[in-house]
Amino acid sequence: MSRAALLSLTLTDFRSYTHATLRPEGRSVYLFGANGAGKTNLLEAVSLLSPGKGLRGSSLTEVGRRLPGEATGRAWAVAAEVQSADDAPVRLGTGVEQAGAARRLVRIDGETVPPGRLSDHVRPIWLTPTQDRLFLEAASERRRFFDRLVFAGEPAHARHANAYDKAQRERMRLLTDAAETGVPADPAWLAALEARLGQAGSLMADARVRTLLALQAEIDGRGGRPFPRARLSLTGEWEQLALDGVEPAEIELRLAAALAAARPRDGAAGRALTGPHRGDLAIVHADKDRPAAECSTGEQKALILNLVLAQAARLSRAKDAPNPILLLDEVAAHLDLKRRAALADELTALGLQAFLTGTDESLFDHLKGRALGVRVSELGLTALED
Template structure:
């Protein structure tokens, strides 16, 4: 079992300094509006890859006093107990105004994706219908957070895919579009993209099975699907190596079109989550 045993906030949002000892039991936060309850939840949410509960930048999370032109450096730290062994994790910005936060594990800097190796989070927040009305990218990010909870390695694969995609588009739009370099980047994208598609398909299958098992409840049922071609292949049982090979061919064949569009038009970053009430 994994549990938070200590949480510390420094110059984070409304908190100059706060320490919260925990013992693994459920926690209920009670207080008037503006007391800082959501700020505490947001602090905990930053121990996952991404930008947290409110999708805020690092600079937006800083505590700022009247008259200060920019927020201060901030930090959120925690002790997590895993199988009786404590692990120290932390995140924050190290200089005032910095946009990108750093992540530390036992005091050493690590990629944000490593956070998912030590604890997993699922957020249930108000107004879920916003996901239905939002852009495909918002729904995809929401679904990917569910995938992170089931398969922590998904965060690292998504990060590797996005990094290679940015480098590929920079070559296609700014040059030089070196074929060998593009081929290498597309191979990395395809490897990570195939793993992403497979993880999404597995998570979708598990969610649908959980929904179907609760048919006796007095709530509408739902049918979930992923609209991306690559996730569909994975869901149909196409071999991972075959998905990777097809994605390599698709990316190579789309270079001219992607260069003209200024963005990649094929790949798992184009998929969407569809929910139909049954």
């Protein structure tokens, strides 16, 4: 098991920072300061040490520092040094060399590599205020959230999801063109696309179910106090087949056949009405037997926090993969004193590095002596003495 931890983080022309360096030296960090001081920017920088768009999902031009009157963000860079228990520190870097660049560069120990290689060294898991509305948003937001949990444990899931999305766009283009022009689409081409959708979709459903079962077992094993225990389920037809033990090869055939039968309906609707892109994640407060959407804001925050902690715990036991780094943005805002204390104990027990933000230093009283405190202000980053 690789006990990965961030030793240093340096930002150049990133968001609100011209230049800044944070040196946690492997410790957990709590960042406090006024709204707009740049706390979340630091978490976003850590999140970009992994493939994808980071915790805000921003474009490359949004990330670069921008002064009033500048249309696009400047060239930017995030550099870090990561230490594991068994290896020498590794230097990671990502950014763009020119403003407006379409792709970001990634370097590991000075060598340019594909972004996917970052997963060998850093696995951030984040919880942000935008996810507070997870239970009230559309199903697509919950699918996206859950798929990130799946991807963290099974990187191939992202490849299967991308293959599914690409094939689905091509199929819908053929069907909508046929519906508009009255000229039938090539049936052989459609069949080939539906075969791809069946294969990728069955693998997606299977991976989602494996993750669901692993998370539920972790949550149940951890107990429900002081955080409420969640009961998880997936409502999708294809995930239910996987949950019932139907083999992926059989799901693949059934999905391809269902898509073939649905061609006229999908063409008329302008969207595919069956497939793993239609499923949803359902979360119930187990102790109250109440859907999360009907719970209080504090209960919802605690439910999703418990889910994220369960994810971190299960991933921390994965072999041949770096330990997760937790990014908890404004996580204490809706937690009472008891749960803030429990969170500090849980992070200590997990032995994972975490970065937390909040407006008030007192929110992190239970972490003092166990984590590095850093004041974030217009003057920069000021580390507190222990």
